[in-house]
Structure formats: structure tokens, C-alpha cells
Amino acid sequence: MNQGMKSSTLLISTYLLQATLAFHQTNQPSLRTTYSNKSMSKLPESANDSSESVLAERLCKYQHRDPIPSSNIFFIELGFGNDSHGQSSTKAAIRACRNSIEFNSIPSIQRLIPNGGYDNLKLDVLLAVPKKYQHDLDFDQVANVFPYGDVRFELQDGGMIAPSGIAIERLGDVGDDMVVVCASVTVGH
Ligand SMILES: *[C@@H]1O[C@H](CO)[C@@H](O)[C@H](O)[C@H]1NC(C)=O
Ligand SMILES: *[C@@H]1O[C@H](CO)[C@@H](O)[C@H](O)[C@H]1NC(C)=O
Numbered sequence: 001m002n003q004g005m006k007s008s009t010l011l012i013s014t015y016l017l018q019a020t021l022a023f024h025q026t027n028q029p030s031l032r033t034t035y036s037n038k039s040m041s042k043l044p045e046s047a048n049d050s051s052e053s054v055l056a057e058r059l060c061k062y063q064h065r066d067p068i069p070s071s072n073i074f075f076i077e078l079g080f081g082n083d084s085h086g087q088s089s090t091k092a093a094i095r096a097c098r099n100s101i102e103f104n105s106i107p108s109i110q111r112l113i114p115n116g117g118y119d120n121l122k123l124d125v126l127l128a129v130p131k132k133y134q135h136d137l138d139f140d141q142v143a144n145v146f147p148y149g150d151v152r153f154e155l156q157d158g159g160m161i162a163p164s165g166i167a168i169e170r171l172g173d174v175g176d177d178m179v180v181v182c183a184s185v186t187v188g189h
């Protein structure tokens, strides 16, 4: 083998190794754990019994229907939001949801939905929130981000806690954690 062939073989092997690793990582079931009616027992270990049941109750309210079937999905949008001071997962989730939808306009939506208009629009919102900050998540406030549509929430462990480097008491900081939330918004009927 000449030098050129060796290095391209090496490149391809490296690529395949990375692809294999990525495949295995994305297939780890633990990363896809979502909290729903069926798995309430898996709610955050960090939460105590009372905060856990409060969170479960808040979530239940937004799981009154099944997820949108894939044949009825128009599109899926992703967003992220943070609260750099104050450690509010609600604020971070609100920003993540706004970020998912804020640059869109779908003027034909009323025509796309069978049997008429905005009332039958459904939104499935998956939030990835750091476990440590899930207890104060207020789904009602997050739902208000969406001007119309029947909102269904699912919660997943995720997002990120990053250091802000400074705790500013005046801004409500109890530490220097920046709370980052990711949102996936599925729009359909
Ligand atoms: C449990 O969680 C609730 C709600 O977040 C909080 O008010 C309460 O102080 C917590 N109790 C303990 C023992 O940590
Ligand atoms: C989820 O729980 C709520 C409240 O208990 C219930 O009304 C609803 O039917 C449940 N949804 C599913 C999909 O099981």
C-alpha cells in the first residue's frame, strides 16, 4: 500500500468508527426516556415525593390525548432556550418553545387541516429539561407560548446545566447554573 492509500484507508476507518459510535449512542434507550402517563413511576429521582406528584399532575393535564400519528404530521421544529440567571426551567422552556416557532408563518394552515381551521391543530411538544430543575416546570406558562393548537407535552431528561461563572443575587440566582432546555415541536392534526 502506498502512503496515499494508507491515509485514505485510515480516514475511512475513522469515519466508520465514528458513525458506529454515533449509532450506538443514539440507540441508547436511556436517552430517549420520556415521562408520560405510562411511566410516571420514572419521574426524576432527585425530586422528593411531593414535588414529583405535583410535576406528574401538571404533566397529566397535557396528556389528555394520544401523540399525533406520523401520517398527520406537517412538520417538526427544534429550539433551545436558557435561563442564564435565576435557574428557572419554566423561563428556559418558554424561550426554547418560542425559538422553535418564532420565525415561521404558515398562512395555508387552515386549508391543510381537515374539518376546519386552527381548532383542530395539534402540537406535540417534547421538552428536554435537566433533572435537577424539572420540579419547578410550569407547563401552563409554557403552553401559553403557542397562539393556537391543542398542546400535548412530553418531558425528557436532557437540556444542559452550564456554568454562568457568576451568581447575581439581584437576578434571582441561587447559584451559577445556566439552565438550558431543548424543545421539539411537532405540528399536525
Ligand atoms: C419537596 O419539594 C417541594 C416542592 O418543590 C418543596 O416545597 C419541599 O420543600 C421539598 N421537601 C423536601 C424535604 O425537600
Ligand atoms: C393520561 O392521564 C389523564 C389524567 O389521568 C387521562 O385523562 C388521560 O386519558 C391519560 N392519557 C393517556 C394517553 O393515557
Ligand SMILES: *[C@@H]1O[C@H](CO)[C@@H](O)[C@H](O)[C@H]1NC(C)=O
Pocket (backbone or CB within 6 Å): 080, 081, 082, 083, 084, 085, 095, 096
Ligand atoms: C438566556 O437567558 C437570558 C436571561 O437569563 C435571556 O435574556 C436570554 O434571552 C436567554 N437566551 C436564550 C437564547 O434563551
